[in-house]
Amino acid sequence: MSDNPLAQILEMDGEERYDYFLDAVVEEREIWILVNADNQFLKIVSDEDGVAYLPVWPGSEFAADYAKDSGDLSPKTVSLPDFFRKWVAGLSRDGLDVGVFPGGQGELWITSPDELKRDLQELMAF
Template sequence: MTTESLEQILGMDGEERYDYFLNEVLEEREIWILVNGDSHFLKLESEDEGVAYLPVWPSAVFAAAYGNDSDDLSPKSISLPDFFKKWVPGLTKDGLEIGVFPGADDTLWITEPEELKRDLQDELSNF
């Protein structure tokens, strides 16, 4: 992916990035997160609402671009079946939301894990 196309996609608004995320995840069948050297995943809190969330990306390139200011973060993939079976119930139990595809602007689509799962499954049925 060229730097220009990377910047163009990161420049989309939150809703456009959400749609892009759904399409890419269904194509590749994996979701990307950032983990530190101890394999702990990155968890953030929204400044406005104080909601804790797991940021997710559609590819390693976007996750790496987000974490490039940190020496300790690296992209890690989660297969879609693992995400559905393990991560969605775990995040729900822990009260964590999902921040879908943080980009260049300050908008972010934050959703409940079950809602993202439903959206992905709905898109899968149309795929």
């Protein structure tokens, strides 16, 4: 393990990063995405199975780290109420899944927008 907390978190497997994401998002009440200079959000299509997804992060530092080699992507926050109210329906309508907390060399947790909303709401109920 590294002394860098960012690196330690990125070394977690997909399920551990998903749990970390849920806890951090519930605490901060925001989700982070990447946008380009035209304010268009990053969408990734998997080479393996063609799944299209919106990558999301629990904090700006993780999104910025992911985009460090891209040049024109920058972190943007989406409030949790906006995510629930606007993004979940829009992503579902567009057939996009959510790629939760990509980074590091570990696997990625991909889920439907509705399932992510449900998991966040369950955690918020406690």
